[in-house]
Amino acid sequence: xxxRRELLAHSSVLSDTPASEADDTARRxxxxxxxxxxxxxxxxxxxxxxxERYVEQSVMTTTLDKAVAWARGNSFFPLTFGLACCAIEMMxxxxxxxxxxxxGFEAFRASPRQADLLILxxxxxxxxxxxxxxxxxxxxxxxxxxxxxxxxxxMGVFNNYALVPSDKFMPIDVHVPGCPPRPESLAHGILRLRxxxxxxxxxxxxxxxxxxxxxxxxxxxxxxxxxxxxDLDTAAIQVFKHGDTAGA
Amino acid sequence: MSATSDYRKQEESITMxxxxxxxxxxxxxxxxxxxxxxxxxxxxxxxxxxxxxxVVRDVRPVIGYVHTGIEKTAEDKSYWxxxxxxxxxxxxxxxxxxxxxxxxxxxxLGIEVPPRAQYLRVIHLExxxxxxxxxxxGTSALDLGAMSMFWYCFRERETILDLFEMSxxxxxxxxxxxxxxxxxxxxxxxxxxxxxxxxEMPTRADQYxxxxxxxxxxxxxxxxxxxxxxxxxxxxGVTGPLLRAAGNPWDLRKAQPYSSYDHFDFKIPVGTHGDNxxxxxxxxxELYESVKIIQQALDGLPEGPxxxxxxxxxxxxxxxxxxxxxxxxxxxxxxxxxxxxxxxxCYYPIEGPRxxxxxxxxxxxxxxxxxxxxRDPSFSNLQATNAMVKDSYIADLIATLAMIDPVLGGIDR
Amino acid sequence: xxxxxxxxxxxxxxxxxxxxxxxxxxxHRGRAELRINPTSNRDVLTFLSDRxxxxxxxxxxxxxxxxxxxxxxxxxxxxMKAVDRISVKARVLVEHPHVPSVVDLxxxxxxxxxxxxxxxxxxxxxxxxxxxxxxxEDYEGHPQRRDFPVGGEPVLFTFNEEQSYGKxx
Numbered sequence: 001x002x003x004r005r006e007l008l009a010h011s012s013v014l015s016d017t018p019a020s021e022a023d024d025t026a027r028r029x030x031x032x033x034x035x036x037x038x039x040x041x042x043x044x045x046x047x048x049x050x051x052e053r054y055v056e057q058s059v060m061t062t063t064l065d066k067a068v069a070w071a072r073g074n075s076f077f078p079l080t081f082g083l084a085c086c087a088i089e090m091m092x093x094x095x096x097x098x099x100x101x102x103x104g105f106e107a108f109r110a111s112p113r114q115a116d117l118l119i120l121x122x123x124x125x126x127x128x129x130x131x132x133x134x135x136x137x138x139x140x141x142x143x144x145x146x147x148x149x150x151x152x153x154x155m156g157v158f159n160n161y162a163l164v165p166s167d168k169f170m171p172i173d174v175h176v177p178g179c180p181p182r183p184e185s186l187a188h189g190i191l192r193l194r195x196x197x198x199x200x201x202x203x204x205x206x207x208x209x210x211x212x213x214x215x216x217x218x219x220x221x222x223x224x225x226x227x228x229x230x231d232l233d234t235a236a237i238q239v240f241k242h243g244d245t246a247g248a
Numbered sequence: 249m250s251a252t253s254d255y256r257k258q259e260e261s262i263t264m265x266x267x268x269x270x271x272x273x274x275x276x277x278x279x280x281x282x283x284x285x286x287x288x289x290x291x292x293x294x295x296x297x298x299x300x301x302x303v304v305r306d307v308r309p310v311i312g313y314v315h316t317g318i319e320k321t322a323e324d325k326s327y328w329x330x331x332x333x334x335x336x337x338x339x340x341x342x343x344x345x346x347x348x349x350x351x352x353x354x355x356x357l358g359i360e361v362p363p364r365a366q367y368l369r370v371i372h373l374e375x376x377x378x379x380x381x382x383x384x385x386g387t388s389a390l391d392l393g394a395m396s397m398f399w400y401c402f403r404e405r406e407t408i409l410d411l412f413e414m415s416x417x418x419x420x421x422x423x424x425x426x427x428x429x430x431x432x433x434x435x436x437x438x439x440x441x442x443x444x445x446x447x448e449m450p451t452r453a454d455q456y457x458x459x460x461x462x463x464x465x466x467x468x469x470x471x472x473x474x475x476x477x478x479x480x481x482x483x484x485g486v487t488g489p490l491l492r493a494a495g496n497p498w499d500l501r502k503a504q505p506y507s508s509y510d511h512f513d514f515k516i517p518v519g520t521h522g523d524n525x526x527x528x529x530x531x532x533x534e535l536y537e538s539v540k541i542i543q544q545a546l547d548g549l550p551e552g553p554x555x556x557x558x559x560x561x562x563x564x565x566x567x568x569x570x571x572x573x574x575x576x577x578x579x580x581x582x583x584x585x586x587x588x589x590x591x592x593x594c595y596y597p598i599e600g601p602r603x604x605x606x607x608x609x610x611x612x613x614x615x616x617x618x619x620x621x622x623r624d625p626s627f628s629n630l631q632a633t634n635a636m637v638k639d640s641y642i643a644d645l646i647a648t649l650a651m652i653d654p655v656l657g658g659i660d661r
Numbered sequence: 662x663x664x665x666x667x668x669x670x671x672x673x674x675x676x677x678x679x680x681x682x683x684x685x686x687x688x689h690r691g692r693a694e695l696r697i698n699p700t701s702n703r704d705v706l707t708f709l710s711d712r713x714x715x716x717x718x719x720x721x722x723x724x725x726x727x728x729x730x731x732x733x734x735x736x737x738x739x740x741m742k743a744v745d746r747i748s749v750k751a752r753v754l755v756e757h758p759h760v761p762s763v764v765d766l767x768x769x770x771x772x773x774x775x776x777x778x779x780x781x782x783x784x785x786x787x788x789x790x791x792x793x794x795x796x797x798e799d800y801e802g803h804p805q806r807r808d809f810p811v812g813g814e815p816v817l818f819t820f821n822e823e824q825s826y827g828k829x830x
Contacts, residue, residue: 126796126797126800127795127796127797154816154817155813155814155816159811159813159814159816160811160812160813161804161809161810161811161812161813162796162804162812163813165814165816165817167817168817
């Protein structure tokens with residue numbers, strides 16, 4: 001059986017018809033042997049090594065964390081949060097050409113309580129920053145944020161008095177550059193986030209700071225928050241680690 | 249039997265009128281904050297609504313949530329570099345923003361735009377108008393509940409963005425319109441692709457009409473809802489499809505033609521009642537007219553340069569840099585410092601998808617503008633919201649907001 | 662646009678009706694402009710409105726630093742029937758930036774006047790609700806004045822993120 005299969009594998013590269021016929025018989029033989037194995041399993045006749053081999057072939061073991069991470073990564077619920085021009089390109093990824101429904105992310109939720117992915121699309125002005133932070137706080141853990149476009153990632157085209165880079169007030173997982181980024185770019189960014197969530201890439205603020213979340217502290221120690229340069233231990237945004245009770 | 253008649257009496261006493269229900273002197277007014285993050289406000293618009301039951305008594309828009317200080321940033325950059333900055337104001341009509349600014353600077357400089365550039369500008373402006381109306385139609389239908397329109401309209405939008413990408417390299421914010429003309433001539437194959445799009449666009453617009461026209465729910469949500477008369481609209485400074493829906497055929501493309509719009513033969517759709525349904529129909533009819541204009545511009549596209557030949561304003565073509573010293577010096581001056589505009593002020597109005605875009609440029613003789621202000625139509629149109637939705641239901645508020653088509657980038661600048 | 666002579670005729674008519682209202686006229690590149698005394702803006706605008714320029718297309722401010730008087734308020738008027746435009750400019754000092762409001766004549770001047778106040782500090786007397794419209798309510802300063810810095814901040818990278826306002830510990 002083995003020798004014939006090797007020969008078949010070799011010859012199927014060179015010509016088609018004899019290989020497909022022989023391939024067919026090989027497949028049928030393979031299927032028959034699996035059928036007999038399954039019959040034995042159901043009868044309870046498999047024992048010892050044969051049983052171990054059967055289990056190894058048909059069962060995938062993993063840790064619970066990884067399984068949960070796999071499920072989480074494949075089911076982001078983005079929040080409908082469009083600010084400016086990037087919002088139009090975000091609407092395009094729901095459209096037909098770049099269709100994120102392929103990945104399972106088409107269920108945009110309007111309520112932050114029901115969403116877990118905040119795609120900050122567009123320029124964050126001073127007036128809007130506290131609103132964004134409040135919305136981010138309303139989202140339930142685990143939550144992720146993508147900063148889409150140049151304006152919220154760095155200052156973008158407009159480096160002036162009216163804009164705030166998003167890194168200043170909330171932790172961002174993936175930055176997608178572009179002005180506006182093509183829908184394909186944003187889809188790439190979302191897939192990178194998916195890889196991150198599924199544990200396949202070790203970058204990100206959670207790993208760097210070994211933390212699980214952030215908390216905003218308003219007026220630390222009752223002093224004017226603008227004096228933060230003099231007191232580096234308390235700050236407006238603190239990252240809390242495992243075991244800290246955040247309180248809020 | 250008496251129970252039934254009691255019930256019938258109670259049933260008959262419920263009226264759908266929006267007059268004050270006779271609940272006595274103390275009927276409560278509820279102040280509801282809609283936004284700034286809300287799926288139905290088109291962008292980050294905050295509406296502080298005062299409700300009595302389901303009826304809106306007062307609505308005050310609070311804006312400024314996407315204020316980017318574009319006008320201040322533009323004072324800091326040379327004229328050439330202002331164009332990408334100013335394009336990002338009204339993010340659905342970027343060609344119009346650039347056109348208004350370039351028109352103002354060209355008036356101040358006193359330079360002529362070659363006819364081929366004017367026709368190319370018209371083609372791209374009308375394509376942008378189509379694209380903006382597509383996004384409006386898709387998102388408005390989504391607000392009103394007709395979800396499938398969103399995908400159809402965005403299919404058209406993708407085709408138009410492909411055309412933009414073909415002519416300028418970018419889908420949005422293309423920097424295609426420059427001072428003196430356009431940045432590049434259209435590539436080979438563009439005309440064929442544009443023609444293919446123009447052939448299928450009217451049938452697509454018919455499809456949209458078929459989808460929405462006979463829909464009972466849409467009609468009852470739009471017909472007769474929130475009308476506003478022409479005089480009030482004029483007092484509020486409203487222009488564009490909103491004013492045309494009320495019966496005033498004011499369109500700057502016909503009234504004060506710019507960039508050879510007077511060479512083309514097209515009609516202006518005008519409504520009668522000024523209600524939501526008329527606003528919807530006016531914008532839908534404009535789709536056909538835009539297709540007509542683009543077809544005529546494409547057929548009559550003249551030969552010639554695509555940007556002014558004045559080397560002090562426009563970059564010389566690359567092949568001249570190898571042979572001509574003057575071209576090299578001009579290129580150097582334009583790229584490092586930029587051209588200088590003689591002192592003066594100019595207000596250049598054009599007709600955009602939402603109304604009158606007017607760019608005010610004050611030049612003080614240096615290479616940077618001293619003041620750039622965009623008169624944005626959505627800024628004025630938004631003031632009409634209160635007058636429109638007074639004493640109508642909150643669901644009508646959402647529908648009216650969709651029909652006003654505000655773009656917060658232009659409102660907040 | 663009314664041409665240069667038409668502009669002078671209009672200016673003369675306004676001077677006859679309201680003396681001391683017109684300070685000067687300017688005609689540049691086809692654009693007619695009347696420079697007026699800020700206190701008489703309502704008279705001039707009502708006169709122009711009766712003359713046909715009844716649509717207020719734009720109301721915006723300009724900072725003429727370093728020329729005095731520094732702050733200018735521009736009214737772009739449009740005559741729809743005759744398809745004509747005329748601009749009216751009123752200039753005020755920074756120390757006393759008061760201009761009468763035209764909101765009751767043109768309700769569409771509401772938001773633009775608030776924007777002018779927010780960005781330049783021009784106070785419109787008679788406006789029912791003059792507060793900041795684009796910047797947060799408690800913002801200090803008038804951003805679009807020429808002596809206000811453009812602002813901006815250094816872009817945060819990994820090497821300099823410690824220097825930002827919110828410190829990630």
